[in-house]
Amino acid sequence: MSTPGTIRDAIATKISNAYSSKTRIVRPRAIDQNNKQLLDDAYGVYIGSTSESDQNLGMHLSVKSTEIIVVLTKKIYTLENNHEGEASVEDALCDEKEVIIQNVADIKFEGVDASLVDLIYSGDDGGEYIFVEKNNYLALNITFSLLYSKDKTYCN
Secondary structure (H helix, E strand, C coil), rough: CCEEEEHHHHHHHHHHHHCCEECCCCCCCHHHHHHHHHHHHEEEEEEEEEEEEECCCCCCCEEEEEEEEEEEEEEECCCCCCCHHHHHHHHHHHHHHHHHHHHHHCCCCCCCCCEEEEEEEEEEECEEEECCEEEEEEECCCCCCCCEEECCCCCC
């Protein structure tokens, strides 16, 4: 498996271990295409874009940078004029984000993949509303930057 795939799976395992009650989303790139029962308290992890890094580890090794995105969702239980339900969901997602950031930081010290250079929290999107099958959800996308080495030598 590729380094991004290995790290994606390690992050998913960390989240599953930290939040055993959460359901893993089948389609994390398209949240609204998942079954509503999956979204009540869920997570997903997927590989985003990849680019060359400015770093160089020598004549035959380059550093690639790949985004790994973690998606968290929670159902909003609220009445039309009551904003406390939304605020409590927002607070819960922020708390979960902090735990996930800490757990993901541990991956780089666990020897998961020899080519791993660094795994850094890059930011989040602040959350967005998702409407699925007459239900409101709040989704938070958390982005990590994965830096890993890649052999530049090519055999013909």
